[in-house]
Amino acid sequence: MKFQRHNAIRELVAHSLVANQDELRRKLRRRGFEVTQATLSRDIHELRLSKGPAGYALPAAASAGETAIDDGPPSVAEVLESFGLRVRQAMNQVIISTVMGGAQPVAAALDHEEWPTVLGTIAGDDTVLVICTDPRRAAEVESRLRAMLES
Amino acid sequence: MKFQRHNAIRELVAHSLVANQDELRRKLRRRGFEVTQATLSRDIHELRLSKGPAGYALPAAASAGETAIDDGPPSVAEVLESFGLRVRQAMNQVIISTVMGGAQPVAAALDHEEWPTVLGTIAGDDTVLVICTDPRRAAEVESRLRAMLES
DNA sequence: CAGAGGCTTGCATACTTATTCATTGCGCTG
DNA sequence: CAGCGCAATGAATAAGTATGCAAGCCTCTG
Structure with a gap:
């Protein structure tokens, strides 16, 4: 189930430090999701997570509940x-x-x-x-x- | 010239899309900074930039609140x-x-x-x-x- | 001046992430 | 049921990023 996995990823990223995709893979495995790094790369892309000095993070706009990204800033x-x-x-x-x-x-x-x-x-x-x-x-x-x- | 380069990086990242370090290297070269990807990797770490779906981004302004509480008003x-x-x-x-x-x-x-x-x-x-x-x-x-x- | 110490950088390479390609499973249609 | 389309996935690998190491430069000190 992709959707459940996405939720698990969001929660892990929000509440714990996830330094890289392999670490995420191991943490997910402990929760019963067994997938490869390739799949996680795609998941992260779909969830629009960003990676900084403190590991992966949720997109700032999403947590604020905005719908900012349409087709570009207005002229x-x-x-x-x-x-x-x-x-x-x-x-x-x-x-x-x-x-x-x-x-x-x-x-x-x-x-x-x-x-x-x-x-x-x-x-x-x-x-x-x-x-x-x-x-x-x-x-x-x-x-x-x-x-x-x-x- | 590290400091000036850091400023140039901040400005490029703030005002244009920088998808990866090699692109950043080329943009910097046009501004007169000629360095390798290795140096940029270190610069990005020092500037605490983060990379998301839309390329590199500056650290959230949240860092403004943190600096305020230590020893006195910042210069x-x-x-x-x-x-x-x-x-x-x-x-x-x-x-x-x-x-x-x-x-x-x-x-x-x-x-x-x-x-x-x-x-x-x-x-x-x-x-x-x-x-x-x-x-x-x-x-x-x-x-x-x-x-x-x-x- | 010689030499130590510290900082910055490039090179080479290890490590991490994204992508290509092929496979599988599922639902739909004739 | 055969055939097709399509989403999801893994394996392999390309693309991108971080890092150990050594070289080049400073500055300081004896």
């Missing part, structure tokens, strides 16, 4: 369309106003696209502060964002 | 060494990019040291905005932080 354009309200600029800074709770996703999308003239972003609840290299670039960034917002 | 240098990825400057501002979850500890350390030319800091999840009195001082702060990062 700035997408997320602005959903949350963006207004874009303004001053000096080398651009301020994006969003609906409540929309700042974080917008900033994350912006960070992810790594625009060269954007040094960094800081997000509150409904405002994103975008720091650019200089006022001129900030104006460019502003108009680009504004174009997205108004598309 | 900027310490915390930058753990979390810092990149430092840049524009106008009177300095932007510190960190590992996810690393911005708060960095800002706290910076606040605690009370540098005279730093008026204040704002931290998001992975970005710290440092406001300085003027552009000249900001450049000084930047180079000081950068020196710590690359020490």
Whole structure:
């Protein structure tokens, strides 16, 4: 039974140190599951476990109960369309106003696209502060964002 | 040049997919670091990276909580060494990019040291905005932080 | 300067994990 | 029942990672 074995693996990994697949194989055998390392390699892949300095670990997202992994992070354009309200600029800074709770996703999308003239972003609840290299670039960034917002 | 290489590795792992050590070796080579897989294996161990279905990943920001409880508030240098990825400057501002979850500890350390030319800091999840009195001082702060990062 | 000690690295290789290929068992369909 | 498709698996092996060892460099000390 593959499913029961998967549960046993999850439990072993969560509650004890499992340094490698052969150790996992021996621990499973004591619980009545007798399989080879090849099968465990596949199981681990299916369970999306990760291996670090402290042995195998459950995927962080899964334990938090999230469904994060679909097809990739959303683009700035997408997320602005959903949350963006207004874009303004001053000096080398651009301020994006969003609906409540929309700042974080917008900033994350912006960070992810790594625009060269954007040094960094800081997000509150409904405002994103975008720091650019200089006022001129900030104006460019502003108009680009504004174009997205108004598309 | 071990330290700079470590920083480059952190940044590559944070911002791009690194499926295995040989891929990491090639990406580092394009940045001017020429080392063998053996060295990378050791680096990865020292950086406590973990490998999952999506390639290598930085250690969870949980390590932020652990470092806090020992002998006193961590210095900027310490915390930058753990979390810092990149430092840049524009106008009177300095932007510190960190590992996810690393911005708060960095800002706290910076606040605690009370540098005279730093008026204040704002931290998001992975970005710290440092406001300085003027552009000249900001450049000084930047180079000081950068020196710590690359020490 | 010679030499000890410590750190970093590459090479070669042991160890660990992923994959290919073949086999088996099960359910379905004609 | 024969034939087919398909999921699960093991054996063998390829791919990837860790490590023992020795060399090269520093710094320090006598």
